[in-house]
Amino acid sequence: QKEVEQDPGPLSVPEGAIVSLNCTYSNSAFQYFMWYRQYSRKGPELLMYTYSSGNKEDGRFTAQVDKSSKYISLFIRDSQPSDSATYLCAMSVAGRRALTFGSGTRLQVQP
Amino acid sequence: SQTIHQWPATLVQPVGSPLSLECTVEGTSNPNLYWYRQAAGRGLQLLFYSVGIGQISSEVPQNLSASRPQDRQFILSSKKLLLSDSGFYLCAWSRDRAEAFFGQGTRLTVV
Numbered sequence: 001q002k003e004v005e006q007d008p009g010p011l012s013v014p015e016g017a018i019v020s021l022n023c024t025y026s027n028s029a030f031q032y033f034m035w036y037r038q039y040s041r042k043g044p045e046l047l048m049y050t051y052s053s054g055n056k057e058d059g060r061f062t063a064q065v066d067k068s069s070k071y072i073s074l075f076i077r078d079s080q081p082s083d084s085a086t087y088l089c090a091m092s093v094a095g096r097r098a099l100t101f102g103s104g105t106r107l108q109v110q111p
Numbered sequence: 112s113q114t115i116h117q118w119p120a121t122l123v124q125p126v127g128s129p130l131s132l133e134c135t136v137e138g139t140s141n142p143n144l145y146w147y148r149q150a151a152g153r154g155l156q157l158l159f160y161s162v163g164i165g166q167i168s169s170e171v172p173q174n175l176s177a178s179r180p181q182d183r184q185f186i187l188s189s190k191k192l193l194l195s196d197s198g199f200y201l202c203a204w205s206r207d208r209a210e211a212f213f214g215q216g217t218r219l220t221v222v
Binding site: 004006031032034036041042043044045046049051088090092098099101102103104 | 215
């Protein structure tokens, strides 16, 4: 079993829709949670970072962490064609040097 | 502000040839540095990380090696490339918090 599971998609939505992207994890020691956006043939770009359960909002993006269920989500409101990309969740244990990534979900926002 | 430079962007190399990919970070000192590899449609696999000059940790036994000759320089090398070394190579850095910041990647094709 992978430590981090993420549905690969593709997920296709119309412009303006609310998008929900999710990851589940098995390692209860994970304390830090991130979402990255990756455009084709580019490096991942950090979108959201959180280290506690609950919600964190930044513009159209909301990150949600539920440690009791080992489940994290990223919500995108008023989705735009420019949001079309692969979204990667990542997480780490305190003291571990590197991140454990999900395999990414490919999102397509149709104009 | 911090920036990370990675080059070249694309590379086509014959089997058995050597490899050298370079990564430099500006605007910070004593960063943690990482090399990841991303296969098509897959998540990121950590290859090497470094917490200081000359300090390299390998996560996956393979045909590759890494070196850190200067504080903000990280190099990925191979003496003889294999077909299986093809992929998208990403350099990243981090400091006090868990999140990492990525370069734009090098797409390596071994032919």
